[in-house]
Amino acid sequence: MQEWWRDAIVYQIYPRSFQDDDGDGVGDLKGITRRLPHLADLGADCIWLSPIFMSPQKDMGYDVSDYTAIDPLFGTLEDFDALIEKAHALGLKVIVDQVLSHTSDLHPWFKESRTSRDNPKSNWYVWADPLPDGSPPTNWHSHFGGPAWEFDPQRGQYYLHNFLDSQPDLNFHNPEVVEAILETCKFWLDRGLDGFRLDTVNYYFHDQKLRSNPPAQQAPQVMATDLYGMQQNIYNKTRPENLGFLEKLRALTDQYGEIMMVGEVGEMGHRSIEIMGEYTKGSSRLHMAYSFAMLGPDFSAEHFRNCIEGFQQGAPDGHPYWSFSNHDVPREVTRWLEHAVSEDAMARFACAMLMSFEGTIGIYQGEELGQTETELVYEELTDPPALRFWPAVKGRDGCRTPMVWEKDAPNAGFSTGKPWLPVKPPQAAKAVDAQTPDGILAFFKEVIAFRKASPALTQGKTEFLNLPEPILAFHRKADEQVLTCVFNLSPKPLALKVKGKGSLTGPCNAHLTKTGLTLPGNGFAYIENAGDLKLTRA
Structure with missing residues (x-):
């Protein structure tokens, strides 16, 4: 299961x-x-x-x-x-x-860690001495602007923070x-x-x-x-x-x-x-x-x-x-x-x-x-x-x-x-x-x-079709069901030539004939077929 x-x-x-x-x-x-x-x-x-x-x-x-x-x-x-x-x-x-x-820097772990260099949680966060010129230990950046290091005068060291300076990094080592x-x-x-x-x-x-x-x-x-x-x-x-x-x-x-x-x-x-x-x-x-x-x-x-x-x-x-x-x-x-x-x-x-x-x-x-x-x-x-x-x-x-x-x-x-x-x-x-x-x-x-009702979509493997932009198309196959999924990533309509048997299924906004598939702008289609369906640009 x-x-x-x-x-x-x-x-x-x-x-x-x-x-x-x-x-x-x-x-x-x-x-x-x-x-x-x-x-x-x-x-x-x-x-x-x-x-x-x-x-x-x-x-x-x-x-x-x-x-x-x-x-x-x-x-x-x-x-x-x-x-x-x-x-x-x-x-x-x-x-x-x-x-x-x-x-948070308000977490009890950090409050204790910053009090000294030898308390029980002193090594629970990433602390490091300044470089000789007082600058941060590395050149790492914080995602929220500035260096990823904040100097703490209580310990006389920098602590690491990848985000806000109020979000000190834990020391997973x-x-x-x-x-x-x-x-x-x-x-x-x-x-x-x-x-x-x-x-x-x-x-x-x-x-x-x-x-x-x-x-x-x-x-x-x-x-x-x-x-x-x-x-x-x-x-x-x-x-x-x-x-x-x-x-x-x-x-x-x-x-x-x-x-x-x-x-x-x-x-x-x-x-x-x-x-x-x-x-x-x-x-x-x-x-x-x-x-x-x-x-x-x-x-x-x-x-x-x-x-x-x-x-x-x-x-x-x-x-x-x-x-x-x-x-x-x-x-x-x-x-x-x-x-x-x-x-x-x-x-x-x-x-x-x-x-x-x-x-x-x-x-x-x-x-x-x-x-x-x-x-x-x-x-x-x-x-x-x-x-x-x-x-x-x-x-x-x-x-x-x-x-x-x-x-x-x-x-x-x-x-x-x-x-x-x-x-x-x-x-x-x-x-x-x-x-x-x-x-x-x-x-x-x-x-x-x-x-949820489609074995192909919930369990099937994906096999892409080689079609030019702006078409994304692929087969999904499972439990003898084959679905061909086709998407027009453009606001302009376009047409594809069809070879093989297939029928539209599920929610679609496309039109399928024996020889062609017409997709409106941002069009999409799910086509149920026997696995031999081929699509080419018209």
Whole structure:
């Protein structure tokens, strides 16, 4: 029997923005629990909760100050238990974001570590002396601007932080740290959790020799927030020791039955696909990994094919997790709009294409509504990079605005109080109760149901057809079912010649005859055939 996660639809919930039931303007666990039927009805198999643990919220929960406590902003441990119980009753699995590479500087571990160089937790974080001229130990960059080192006058040393200076990196070379982290994971598994989404999974270990990174091999496009691209980041992340820790974490989760771990690979381009392969190889590491490979502006048949084939070649026994959207990137409808006939056309097209991919599929909240990026002004921002580098950087708030439930209700039904981020009319117009019987939400449900009913889409291997841009086409084969999936990544209509027998199936917007397939702009087709179907450009 196939493990539940191999063909699962994983729905990411950003707790601050899903449903606020106590009226403070911030989403909470009770609100999520109340809205779970929406996700079960959609066809989701699992929900992923972004961080809900105790935190000063300087990076929206990705700065944890207590790994075994729920932040009061979201509720209580009892609320968490009730959410798990309701989700399981609806047939939904639950995983949570585990931010293990770093903590908040308010975590008791760091508070003790910084007091001296010889206290019991003095080696729990990455500390290093200044260079003779007082500068940082290495040239490593922080993702949120400036060096990845902060000088602490109490110890007279620098500590490492890959993100905010209030997010010190744990020292995973210390066995005590590893054991403490594993204990915190065990705490949640004992409460019935079904797995983890591991944040920045390739950042756990650093180079103990503290070697500086060499410059990038080719000139990058440097963002105002992020000088990472100017270096080959070989000493500050993706160290070989990472694999040993993942094996220890897998050994723990394997004690609990059907637990799933999916790791976020913080890397772009082909290297991200290679790391996905390394981290999922065999049966002793991650169950799945995903990268930002499909979360950027690239939108071409070649790009999507390279991502999938790259994973096939780099991890023949691994398992991929693909998504087009999450809480860190602009929403795909907006991101890829220049390639679209319209917003709605792109929402449908992206759904149809994503659901045809081999592996586990991720949806970000609101994606099923065709939601677009929210335009914000500086006074409305909360995201640290945007606050620091505006207007060069808009930040991530635009994809984190509240979920919209009722078009004409205050704040679109998200909260009776002032929301932590605003709900604006273009987003409210896409509310759940404003969706029509033939709208985007209905389309998502239809495509998800079609995927679940298709052995080829849930289990089949992928074999690409060699067609020119802007056509992406491939066969998926399983249990004697062969589906040919065809996608027009252009807003212009085009035609293909057809040789062999086949018939349209599932949700399509194309026209098929004995000799030709006509695709409108952003057109897509699923063709059931005997395996001998051939397509060429007309």
